[in-house]
Amino acid sequence: DKTGTLTQNKMTVEKVFLNEKLTDSADATLSLKDKIAQIMVLNNDTKFQGNELAGDPTETALVSFYLNQAQPVQQFINDHKRLAEIPFDSERKLMSTYNQMADGNIIMTMKGAPDQLLERASQIQDGDQVRPMTDEDKQLISRTNHDLATQALRVLGFAYRNVDQVPTELTSAAQEHDMIFVGLIGMIDPERPEVAQAVAEAKSAGIKSIMITGDHQDTAQAIAKRLGILGRGDNPGGKVINGAQLDELSDAQFDKEVTDISVYARVAPEHKVRIVKAWQKQGKVVAMTGDGVNDAPALKTADIGVGMGITGTEVSKEASDMVLADDNFATIVTAVKAGRKVFANIQKSLQYLLSANLGEVLTLFVMTMMGWQILAPVQILWINLVTDTFPAIALGVEPAEPGIMKRKPRGRTSNFLSGGIMTNILYQGFFEGFITLAVYAFAITNPVHASDALAHADALTMAYATLGLIQLFHAFNSKTIHESIFRVGLFKNKFFNWALLGSAILLIGTIVIPGFNNMFHVTELTASQWLVVVFAGFMIVVVSEVVKYIQRHISHK
Structure with a gap:
């Protein structure tokens, strides 16, 4: 499981795509008056604990981006109470919230995977104006998403729409539609500097490293190449597939192809169990890393479940055979x-x-x-x-x-x-x-x-x-x-x-x-x-x- 094991689990904002322009985060002049900034901090579960931020590293990075500019993020969140939400889940890869704005209106914010978000957007924010989204807009956004992903950046999309009141039926199917697309954020979770050498050492020891991540397929492929899990050039030495492609494979087909697949992107928790079982059918001893509650079945199924000592939940630790005190893949090789x-x-x-x-x-x-x-x-x-x-x-x-x-x-x-x-x-x-x-x-x-x-x-x-x-x-x-x-x-x-x-x-x-x-x-x-x-x-x-x-x-x- 890539995040935190192969990477440092310390996200930082690197790129901002807004008004059809891509800029470095250092050159982006954004304030809490901008719609994208409002979505980034309101559609966010980060908790303030004194001078520290607690929560998912992706979300804390979004808050830190504005805190580092000395903007009153905490006060802004307190002044715009969250009224309701449609929580994030690994299937749709989106999260939506309803917040009370200062003018009395209610804003529905959305953040998540750009490809999923685009399917639910019908308009686009263009400066101070809102206009219908065209095919050219979608192509530019998709192309930018791909370019950022191939640079090993995790990409989030942001959208919103104004509503009169909080709906009673808080479901994705009922509410997540006709959104106004605002922009993209490219974030990086730097790989641990010692991991590439550890992957190479594991390979020489006859251990095959398989990377599983919720990132976009292009992002996963770029990171896997940098870490040596995939080769470079035209012959990467392993396939990269996503969860949807995995669902299309029958068990018999997957059993034949599993040895050729080195990277799984956009996966759901149940995919991890299937991957573990497929390798076990090959007669291999399988070690699986994980930190979340949803990882527990895969950790239990694997021959060696490896929990995370720092970021791991108690459920994942209980399901594991061993726990990494430092959450570092290199420690496994050691x-x-x-x-x-x-x-x-x-x-x-x-x-x-x-x-x-x-x-x-x-x-x-x-x-x-x-x-x-x-x-x-x-x-x-x-x-x-x-x-x-x-x-x-x-x-x-x-x-x-x-x-x-x-x-x-x-x-x-x-x-x-x-x-x-x-x-x-x-x-x-x-x-x-x-x-x-x-x-x-x-x-x-x-x-x-x-x-x-x-x-x-x-x-x-x-x-x-x-x-x-x-x-x-x-x-x-x-x-x-x-x-x-x-x-x-x-x-x-x-x-x-x-x-x-x-x-x-x-x-x-x-x-x-x-x-x-x-x-x-x-x-x-x-x-x-x-x-x-x-x-x-x-x-x-x-x-x-x-x-x-x-x-x-x-x-x-």
């Missing part, structure tokens, strides 16, 4: 990036923990089946404590990987073990177990001591050290699922660095610090034995880098 980082970090921690524990289980299982001496319970508990705790927590706070917003969306069926994670867990766990058993077998067949008891004690110590160190080396692998660890930066995460250093000291300390040998059933290792242990542990990095390279090569084909 949230997507944060969500991807959190998801990836959980995957990293799971891959690390499950593969490491699988390696331990396989080591103990094979040792038992082979009739070998197995690691002591205190050794297994200590390895779990120092290798599972700190590194796993540190992986959970890894910064976002480079290019995380260039990955394709995971899809509805994705889980924490998809995307090759389960395959990685299995081969890494088996490799860790295999390397640990290989070091044990090597130490048994190549003893440093002649005594069998010492040889077995050394072999168990080397297996214990290898099983611990290979998991710490593997923590580096887990910093990224598929990319090379040398691309993401080995030492960027300071918490991770301290966690691994602390874990390594706690593990190695049980072997090299006097007094711990008997407690942990280990022996002092020679330099050559430590070399074997470190080399064996580092092999998990080599193997993982090779496998990641193969995975990337296959996925790019």
